[in-house]
Amino acid sequence: MSSLQPVRGTHDLMFDDIRRHRHVQSKFAAIAGRYGYTEIATPIFEATEVFARTLGDTTDIVTKEMYTFETKGGESVTLRPEGTAGVARAFISEGLAQQTPLKFFYSGPMFRHERPQKGRQRQFHQIGAELLGVPGPQGDVEVIALADQILRDLNVAGKITLELNSLGDAESRLAYRNVLIDFLTAHCEKLSAESRERLEKNPLRVLDSKDPADKEVVTSAPKFPDYLNQTSRDFFKAVQDGLTELGIAFMLNPALVRGLDYYSHTAFEFTTDALGAQGTVLAGGRYDGLIAQMGGPPTAGIGWAAGVERLSMLLGDLPPLARPIAVIPVGPTEESVAQKLAHRLRGNGFNVDIGYGGNMGKRMKRANKLNANVALIVGEDEVKQAVVTLRHLDTGDQTTVAMADLESRLDLYR
RNA sequence: GCGGGCAUAGCUCAGUUGGUUAGAGCAUCUGGUUGUGGUCCAGAGGGUCGUGGGUUCAAGUCCCAUUGCUCGCCCCA
Numbered sequence: 350m351s352s353l354q355p356v357r358g359t360h361d362l363m364f365d366d367i368r369r370h371r372h373v374q375s376k377f378a379a380i381a382g383r384y385g386y387t388e389i390a391t392p393i394f395e396a397t398e399v400f401a402r403t404l405g406d407t408t409d410i411v412t413k414e415m416y417t418f419e420t421k422g423g424e425s426v427t428l429r430p431e432g433t434a435g436v437a438r439a440f441i442s443e444g445l446a447q448q449t450p451l452k453f454f455y456s457g458p459m460f461r462h463e464r465p466q467k468g469r470q471r472q473f474h475q476i477g478a479e480l481l482g483v484p485g486p487q488g489d490v491e492v493i494a495l496a497d498q499i500l501r502d503l504n505v506a507g508k509i510t511l512e513l514n515s516l517g518d519a520e521s522r523l524a525y526r527n528v529l530i531d532f533l534t535a536h537c538e539k540l541s542a543e544s545r546e547r548l549e550k551n552p553l554r555v556l557d558s559k560d561p562a563d564k565e566v567v568t569s570a571p572k573f574p575d576y577l578n579q580t581s582r583d584f585f586k587a588v589q590d591g592l593t594e595l596g597i598a599f600m601l602n603p604a605l606v607r608g609l610d611y612y613s614h615t616a617f618e619f620t621t622d623a624l625g626a627q628g629t630v631l632a633g634g635r636y637d638g639l640i641a642q643m644g645g646p647p648t649a650g651i652g653w654a655a656g657v658e659r660l661s662m663l664l665g666d667l668p669p670l671a672r673p674i675a676v677i678p679v680g681p682t683e684e685s686v687a688q689k690l691a692h693r694l695r696g697n698g699f700n701v702d703i704g705y706g707g708n709m710g711k712r713m714k715r716a717n718k719l720n721a722n723v724a725l726i727v728g729e730d731e732v733k734q735a736v737v738t739l740r741h742l743d744t745g746d747q748t749t750v751a752m753a754d755l756e757s758r759l760d761l762y763r
Numbered sequence: 764g765c766g767g768g769c770a771u772a773g774c775u776c777a778g779u780u781g782g783u784u785a786g787a788g789c790a791u792c793u794g795g796u797u798g799u800g801g802u803c804c805a806g807a808g809g810g811u812c813g814u815g816g817g818u819u820c821a822a823g824u825c826c827c828a829u830u831g832c833u834c835g836c837c838c839c840a
Contacts, residue, residue, distance in 0.1 A: 464836095653840090710799065
């Protein structure tokens, strides 16, 4: 065990782990493309205020989980803890208001200084989608449909359920918030210490507490849907109808609350019970006020993000790696011929491995370990006659093939 | 930030009430096979037992501290 370890909460990604990540990202890019989303890559760090102003002053992310540091020029910058604020900032910086509606997708690392545990790291990866400038419920439906599609294409949808709620517009939310605070204050002595603190900072969060005593109180608490005004109610109904028409199943969860402050109206979460404490695989909602709040032109927005590590853990077996063709020089004298042959085949689109050093047996072993389907053996006799010995490693059959005919003989392995 | 569990070979793990030289499987390497892999057989290398201190004639084993990992709380994707 070496004393040099990766920094707490960070991991080296290699072999199957990174293949899982790539698999998630490439499926996502393909599907997002079908929905008309184009990729955006915003910087991995932003001016601190981009996050501090938008995520909510009382959220844990802002108050204690951000990687914030000062640059040599004296600016305060922060490693991004999530993706939406950066996209919103880009929307403003690049003057994109003229081009709405805009559909962006992204993927990349995010940073939060949390205590690591299963499905939770300090550097983690998200894929996400943002739809900007579409105020109507069809936007919500499309964005959720995209999420549903990616989960189905990754073959994880069976382990996941969609939960849906409406946080209403600003007016509804304020009205409900006041009623809820009154109710919870009246039942304060029954609440857990944590929830009493939540009552001060973020009262809606009490609704999704895991504490049994809190849950008991919450069952008799006023329900969010009862306090939605007509506009919010109609909007939410339209979203539900739209999803039903597309055959996307969902469960209403009046206790579903978003962690970040910029959300309104639709809130949704795709959750699983297969990941221990970290049940949320993909989550998002509508954030109509965000861009205006950041100083841009009032622009509707809705989007979501999903944890790539969490998705990777749910993934079944990966598609098998491509099987290479192994070029095997019998001895040192044939190495340059073999090298040239490998180069030629690679140039013509084949996946070719060539063993480094060792006798023929060693190189065959290596070919076998790489799961090569054929070995091309290049020895003294072969070089003299301008042929190679083509051995099928699954069957052990081998034949002699003229060098010049190799591409056509190997075509099915390309 | 709070609580529980764990730390022995590259990996997964044994290691008895404290007792002589710390083991196994897998992996690696060598040989059986000087132009033929997978299977098989024979053999080899590889450990400051996370770190520091303490108790003891004696510590991988007991105690304290510390670091790391891990699971949960919190938070969240």
